[in-house]
């Protein structure tokens with residue numbers, strides 16, 4: 584596909600000032616461009632070349648390191664050139680403009696990775712993990728994304744697909760040769776294999792959910808009867824006076840969200856209206872919102888006033904919560 588692909592260029596480093604700034608180019612046959620930019624030098628592949636980067640008038644725009652990766656041994660699988668210059672916005676803009684002058688066009692967001700994908704350098708799972716790694720909000724999220732980028736997840740999926748194909752072959756053999764004496768499916772324990780596959784798929788799904796939590800954060804909803812201290816807990820966790828706290832039951836009407844970070848993992852704490860029977864229309868709407876928040880949460884912390892314990896009222900609340908919710912923890916208000 585690279586035959587028809589125009590050369591793309593972009594500033595690879597974050598915008599703003601930095602000690603070093605990198606411009607990346609990917610395309611076909613980039614050696615002439617490297618030679619023009621460096622005033623006639625021929626970079627050796629994968630070797631740092633210290634050189635001036637020349638403007639159209641022959642005057643240096645900057646000096647720095649030029650790196651040349653010859654296709655297909657590069658990130659994108661095409662020829663790649665990197666200009667590592669001084670990381671000021673003006674210098675970077677001038678260098679980028681010079682690259683555009685020499686025939687490159689601006690890369691779209693993600694286009695280098697897209698080309699790596701199209702040239703079979705990365706599969707889709709790996710391409711997605713590039714963004715996950717860059718956006719990782721914790722060490723564990725970064726570690727997971729890197730494992731995936733290095734192909735661990737893809738490898739796992741390929742194994743599952745291979746096993747499924749083997750099973751399909753068994754089924755087809757049974758259909759194609761019904762007169763044979765051997766029952767291929769039975770002989771190969773097709774049922775057992777299918778069950779094992781199902782189990783492994785469940786594990787993959789669970790780890791994907793875990794990945795989503797590391798990436799997007801966990802929704803933790805605080806629920807319980809009025810006055811058990813939900814808003815007080817939110818405020819304590821946030822270290823700020825976010826929600827109104829009074830000793831009047833039914834203080835919180837709307838759900839109140841606040842994001843905190845626990846061990847580098849973003850956690851969205853959602854305070855809710857206390858659950859009870861009420862004739863107050865506004866409070867009823869608030870309680871509907873509490874239930875909705877619970878049904879959307881990853882974890883519900885059910886708060887209980889220890890002076891009351893798990894009485895009929897609390898039990899009714901527990902029973903009214905959706906099935907399948909991770910009801911593993913409940914906290915009690917310290918007295």
Ligand SMILES: Nc1nc2c(c(=O)[nH]1)N(C=O)[C@@H](CNc1ccc(C(=O)N[C@@H](CCC(=O)O)C(=O)O)cc1)CN2
Pocket residue numbers: 605607652655656657658665704
């Ligand atoms: N300067 C720089 N650093 C960077 C990147 C980059 O594009 N430029 N990357 C951008 O994301 C990441 C590194 N990704 C890369 C992936 C593959 C190849 C590469 O040359 N692959 C060849 C050779 C493989 C080998 O020698 O083992 C290939 O796949 O054929 C280079 C960078 C992070 N650091």
Ligand SMILES: Nc1nc2c(ncn2[C@@H]2O[C@H](COP(=O)(O)OP(=O)(O)OP(=O)(O)O)[C@@H](O)[C@H]2O)c(=O)[nH]1
Pocket residue numbers: 808809810811812813814815816827828829830831832833834835836855856857858916917918
């Ligand atoms: N003794 C004691 N009182 C607390 C504790 N936490 C909160 N309170 C008090 O209990 C009362 C109710 O607290 P809130 O945080 O407003 O309770 P809530 O669960 O948000 O109540 P609603 O919004 O009405 O559902 C307030 O007077 C708090 O000061 C605690 O740990 N111990």
Ligand SMILES: [Mg+2]
Pocket residue numbers: 813814815826827828834835854855856857
């Ligand atoms: Mg409250």
